[in-house]
Amino acid sequence: MKSRLFAILVPFLAGVAFIALWQLAAGRYTPEQLPGPADVLKAIKELSDNGVLWGHIGISLVRFGSAYLLAVAIAIPLGLFLGRFSRCHAAIDPLIQVLRPISPIAWFPLAVLWFGIGNAPAVFIIFLAAFYPVLLTTISAVRGVPPLYLKVAGNFGAGSRMTFLRVIVPAAFPGIMVGLHIAVGTAWIHLVAGEMLGAQSGLGFMIVDARNFLRTDQIMAGMLLVGLLGLGIYRGMKAVERLLGRRWGVTS
Amino acid sequence: MSIQTSKIKLSAVEKHFTSARGERQVAVSPLDLEIQSGEFVCLVGPSGCGKTTLINLMAGFEQPSAGSVTIDGRPVSGPDPDHIMIFQDYGLYPWRTVLGNVLFGLQAKGIPAGEARDRALATLELVGLRHAIDKHPHELSGGMKQRVAIARALAVEPSVLFMDEPFAALDAFTRYHLQDELLRLWQETRPTVVFVTHDLDEAIALGQRIVLMAPNPGRIQRVLEVSLPHPRERTRDDFAFFRRELFTEFHLVHQMALQEAEYSI
Ligand SMILES: Nc1ncnc2c1ncn2[C@@H]1O[C@H](COP(=O)(O)OP(=O)(O)O)[C@@H](O)[C@H]1O
Ligand SMILES: [Mg+2]
Numbered sequence: 001m002k003s004r005l006f007a008i009l010v011p012f013l014a015g016v017a018f019i020a021l022w023q024l025a026a027g028r029y030t031p032e033q034l035p036g037p038a039d040v041l042k043a044i045k046e047l048s049d050n051g052v053l054w055g056h057i058g059i060s061l062v063r064f065g066s067a068y069l070l071a072v073a074i075a076i077p078l079g080l081f082l083g084r085f086s087r088c089h090a091a092i093d094p095l096i097q098v099l100r101p102i103s104p105i106a107w108f109p110l111a112v113l114w115f116g117i118g119n120a121p122a123v124f125i126i127f128l129a130a131f132y133p134v135l136l137t138t139i140s141a142v143r144g145v146p147p148l149y150l151k152v153a154g155n156f157g158a159g160s161r162m163t164f165l166r167v168i169v170p171a172a173f174p175g176i177m178v179g180l181h182i183a184v185g186t187a188w189i190h191l192v193a194g195e196m197l198g199a200q201s202g203l204g205f206m207i208v209d210a211r212n213f214l215r216t217d218q219i220m221a222g223m224l225l226v227g228l229l230g231l232g233i234y235r236g237m238k239a240v241e242r243l244l245g246r247r248w249g250v251t252s
Numbered sequence: 253m254s255i256q257t258s259k260i261k262l263s264a265v266e267k268h269f270t271s272a273r274g275e276r277q278v279a280v281s282p283l284d285l286e287i288q289s290g291e292f293v294c295l296v297g298p299s300g301c302g303k304t305t306l307i308n309l310m311a312g313f314e315q316p317s318a319g320s321v322t323i324d325g326r327p328v329s330g331p332d333p334d335h336i337m338i339f340q341d342y343g344l345y346p347w348r349t350v351l352g353n354v355l356f357g358l359q360a361k362g363i364p365a366g367e368a369r370d371r372a373l374a375t376l377e378l379v380g381l382r383h384a385i386d387k388h389p390h391e392l393s394g395g396m397k398q399r400v401a402i403a404r405a406l407a408v409e410p411s412v413l414f415m416d417e418p419f420a421a422l423d424a425f426t427r428y429h430l431q432d433e434l435l436r437l438w439q440e441t442r443p444t445v446v447f448v449t450h451d452l453d454e455a456i457a458l459g460q461r462i463v464l465m466a467p468n469p470g471r472i473q474r475v476l477e478v479s480l481p482h483p484r485e486r487t488r489d490d491f492a493f494f495r496r497e498l499f500t501e502f503h504l505v506h507q508m509a510l511q512e513a514e515y516s517i
Contacts, residue, residue, distance in 0.1 A: 148341055149343065149345065151313065151331075151337075151339075152339075152343040152345075153356075154330075154331045155311070155331040155333065155335075155336055155337055156336070156357040156360040156361075157331075157332070157333035157360050158356075158360040159360075162360060166356075170345070
């Protein structure tokens with residue numbers, strides 16, 4: 001009971017302390033340099049009232065969702081394939097290793113050349129950000145399937161199709177789930193970057209737009225919303241994961 | 253060729269591995285062994301004497317470096333659903349329920365869903381797990397997990413059961429219990445059983461014949477017929493006789509210590 005209270009109280013107090021410090025610091029600067037917490041809340045309300053906010057959030061979420069799903073839809077099958085066939089993996093792995101450290105942001109100039117200004121470059125960047133974590137964790141999840149599982153499948157005479165669909169895929173599933181999880185984080189981070197660079201809408205654009213008008217309060221409002229939405233998505237993901245985990249017979 | 257042909261026949265079987273440093277290591281030096289149909293044979297010996305290698309050769313998970321392994325007169329070329337291996341680590345699929353795990357082998361055989369379900373349920377009944385069919389492996393004790401693995405094997409009605417230290421990870425009470433269960437199942441369904449253990453008592457409790465193995469290189473030291481009827485009373489003198497035979501053979505205890513132990517029995 002006491003520890004429960006502590007678990008809620010301590011973060012709450014830390015939050016209050018943070019806001020108080022922020023307010024204190026804001027008092028020493030002009031609102032253009034550092035707006036206070038109240039200014040930021042006001043900015044959120046203003047953006048919400050004149051209707052632009054919801055449009056930006058909606059577009060950001062659609063971009064994020066479609067790019068993420070596209071990345072997952074390509075990375076999982078490719079990862080399953082490369083994990084299963086180690087020769088192909090050996091052939092492609094060096095290429096992956098070279099491409100992977102290139103920040104998705106660095107692809108931006110090319111993305112604009114290829115896809116033009118607008119939706120596509122941002123989607124492309126988010127796609128890249130989600131793609132590698134899912135691909136790599138899927139590959140290692142498949143390669144990490146306990147040999148005993150395969151031995152048992154072979155012993156019972158399971159064909160390669162059954163072994164793949166009914167043993168390897170489910171055995172790799174928890175590992176793949178970890179990748180999906182990581183990818184949500186990296187993709188969301190790159191959403192803002194992608195939108196700041198090229199898009200004409202979305203939360204990232206909203207932040208850039210606010211900078212152009214020196215609306216520091218709106219910049220911080222945008223940042224705060226990105227943080228809160230990211231947390232919400234992360235929490236949602238966790239809930240889905242727990243649900244699936246229970247179905248899978250693994251407790252966490 | 254003898255009139256009674258054996259179920260499993262090993263002739264001059266040899267297996268060596270090459271270590272990472274390129275050294276050749278003999279896991280099993282040339283040996284011969286014949287196992288009759290329906291027989292319960294225990295392979296026993298200290299760790300590293302090649303028990304796992306030998307049973308893997310028979311089950312088709314490994315190929316001999318020389319010599320031949322035949323079952324029913326045919327060379328063993330790979331694992332076969334008619335010869336099921338049961339492992340110490342159970343090898344259950346955690347995402348499948350107890351019933352789902354037992355169904356696996358039947359599904360692999362392409363048996364229609366309804367019939368497969370009936371057979372799986374009947375086998376689970378046989379091992380006393382009818383009440384746990386909807387549980388997942390992580391909800392089961394070690395002993396129950398191994399019973400699921402046994403049910404999964406028996407469901408496909410194999411003619412040979414290979415068991416590699418299947419009860420080694422279990423506590424003594426569960427182990428005794430499962431030994432008795434296994435004997436009952438063996439008497440009901442009569443597969444040929446090859447059972448690996450490093451536990452001498454377990455070998456005496458179960459085996460009609462005990463194949464004693466010795467390490468460096470892995471070889472058969474002696475084959476012992478255990479002429480006691482099943483089930484065997486572990487506290488009886490004749491049990492103690494075979495135990496003494498085995499212990500002496502392994503020089504595990506000094507003659508002196510053995511006399512003291514006898515005093516306390
Ligand atoms: N895959 C392998 N590669 C190299 N050496 C092995 C391999 N499997 C077994 N050995 C060696 O063969 C010997 C017998 O091993 P094993 O059959 O596992 O013995 P046991 O099951 O009786 O403990 C050991 O010395 C072991 O190190
Ligand atoms: Mg072994």
